[in-house]
Amino acid sequence: EDKVVQSPLSLVVHEGDTVTLNCSYEVTNFRSLLWYKQEKKAPTFLFMLTSSGIEKKSGRLSSILDKKELSSILNITATQTGDSAIYLCAVGSGTYKYIFGTGTRLKVLA
Amino acid sequence: DTGVSQDPRHKITKRGQNVTFRCDPISEHNRLYWYRQTLGQGPEFLTYFQNEAQLEKSRLLSDRFSAERPKGSFSTLEIQRTEQGDSAMYLCASSSPSVASGPRKGSYNEQFFGPGTRLTVL
Numbered sequence: 001e002d003k004v005v006q007s008p009l010s011l012v013v014h015e016g017d018t019v020t021l022n023c024s025y026e027v028t029n030f031r032s033l034l035w036y037k038q039e040k041k042a043p044t045f046l047f048m049l050t051s052s053g054i055e056k057k058s059g060r061l062s063s064i065l066d067k068k069e070l071s072s073i074l075n076i077t078a079t080q081t082g083d084s085a086i087y088l089c090a091v092g093s094g095t096y097k098y099i100f101g102t103g104t105r106l107k108v109l110a
Numbered sequence: 111d112t113g114v115s116q117d118p119r120h121k122i123t124k125r126g127q128n129v130t131f132r133c134d135p136i137s138e139h140n141r142l143y144w145y146r147q148t149l150g151q152g153p154e155f156l157t158y159f160q161n162e163a164q165l166e167k168s169r170l171l172s173d174r175f176s177a178e179r180p181k182g183s184f185s186t187l188e189i190q191r192t193e194q195g196d197s198a199m200y201l202c203a204s205s206s207p208s209v210a211s212g213p214r215k216g217s218y219n220e221q222f223f224g225p226g227t228r229l230t231v232l
Contacts, residue, residue, distance in 0.1 A: 042201055042225055042226050043153070043201075043223050044223070045221065088152050088153070090152070094166075095165075095166070096166045097158065098155055100152030100153045102152050103152050
C-alpha cells in the first residue's frame, strides 16, 4: 500500500533557527513529490520535485529529492513566526493519484 | 482573477441526510481533485477528473459518495445517508495540463486548493 511518512510530527523552534523537515515514501510508480504549507486554511504550494539531487529554492526555503533513499527534505533557514504552519508532503503515485503525509506542525517562537 | 472556489464553506447536517458540495476550479484548469481532510491528518485522495471524465476513484470512497463534473468545469461531490464519520474538511484542487505560464496556471502537477467545505454530521 502506498504511504508517505513525515517527521518530525511537530517541532518548536525560536526565530532565526534553521529547521529540516523530512518526508519518506513508498509508492508504486513514483511521479513527483510536492511540498505544501497549510495554515488555518487550504494548503498552498511550495515546491514540486521530480529529479534527484536538484535543489529547489524559494527565499529561505529549499528542498531536495533523493530517489535512491525514497525521501525528500525541506529546509527553512532563519525561521520567522510567519513560518508557523503545517508542512505537508505529497507524492504522485501512478497516473493521477496523490498521497499526502500527515504533515509536520512547525511552531516558531518569537 | 479568482482561484478555486467551494460552496458552501460550512455545512451542518443530521445523520442520514444527503449533502452536496460544489467546486469551481480555475478556469483554464482541466484537472480536478477531491480530497478529505480530518484533524491532524493530511488530505486523503478521493477522486480525480480530467475534463468531464472521472479517471480515478479511491477505494476508500464508499458507494454513498458520488462525484460529477458534467461539463468539464465545476464539480459536485454528493454524500448520501451521511454518517458521523463523514465529518471532515472536503477540499477541491485543480491543476493545469500545461507548463507554467502565469501565476494562476501554475506548473504541470501544481495543484491549487480551494478553501474547503467543512462538514459536521450530528
